[in-house]
Amino acid sequence: MESVFGEADYLACCGSHKFAKHMVEAGPFSSPQLAISAATHIWFNQVDVTGWLEAFSAHPQIGQSPSHDHKSPTSAQWSKGEQSTAIATATDSTLQELYDWNTCYRKKFGFVFLICASGRSTPEILAELKRRYSNRPLVEFEIAAQEQMKITELRLHKLFSVAANTPTSDTQF
């Protein structure tokens, strides 16, 4: 059974409009694996660098909640879930340190620090942020794009899983 997803569904997985449009054109997909394979090709070969920056800007700063006026409520909800381990392992002082390093990171690179946070503790994320901070901007840009792809992969799985469990939703089958 194929799930027919629209641009809004794919935007919740990755906030680049070019990505979402290409996914709609490439679909529908009969499995999450096929969707991920197409998504990987589209993300690295067809989405331009401006599209990468657009996707990065759809993420809240790590350690912070998505804003209430987030463009994709699904993305905001998933983001909270992905950060649940980080939140559970955070203290006031590590959260403050994370905030300060995030500010430095954004100042140096011009975009939010992006990491596939799923299952990672706040100290782990903080250590990774500090390590990556010394990278050249282009190197860091590529790492961020790879982290975005990991997040997209997890979310595509969620998208298919939600569609399979809620046949009465807006998603067409």
Place this chain on the structure above:
Amino acid sequence: MESVFGEADYLACCGSHKFAKHMVEAGPFSSPQLAISAATHIWFNQVDVTGWLEAFSAHPQIGQSPSHDHKSPTSAQWSKGEQSTAIATATDSTLQELYDWNTCYRKKFGFVFLICASGRSTPEILAELKRRYSNRPLVEFEIAAQEQMKITELRLHKLFSVAANTPTSDTQF
């Protein structure tokens, strides 16, 4: 003798404000070689990817004249000089082909095709554009940044040369 250049001078060499600010802070330089060495470090290590895109957008499409309202008249003038070989070797049909490929390139990558055109003929530039068009966006982004650095290097030489020959200009010594 050291030439003290301002942000506008460095912006004519490379249209990123972050680049120009860092160059002013790093200077003054006693030779073009020292300026180029600092510029290379700043461009690849301190200017972020948004700054790269800003610098790319300061260039006219290759084969076309800079717009009359160009932010840097010096940059516009130098751009014309750098394209003089290309212009001398262009025909109506190669110019049309260049225009069409430029359009495709910009659509795929989201920024203008950038090449250090100095001394290159239109057929050479066209062949290079076609070859690079098949690149992944990130690969092409890095190549464009390297071409920008070659252009910056040429222009830093010009900046020092102009300063040495026109001691009565606005540039302070």
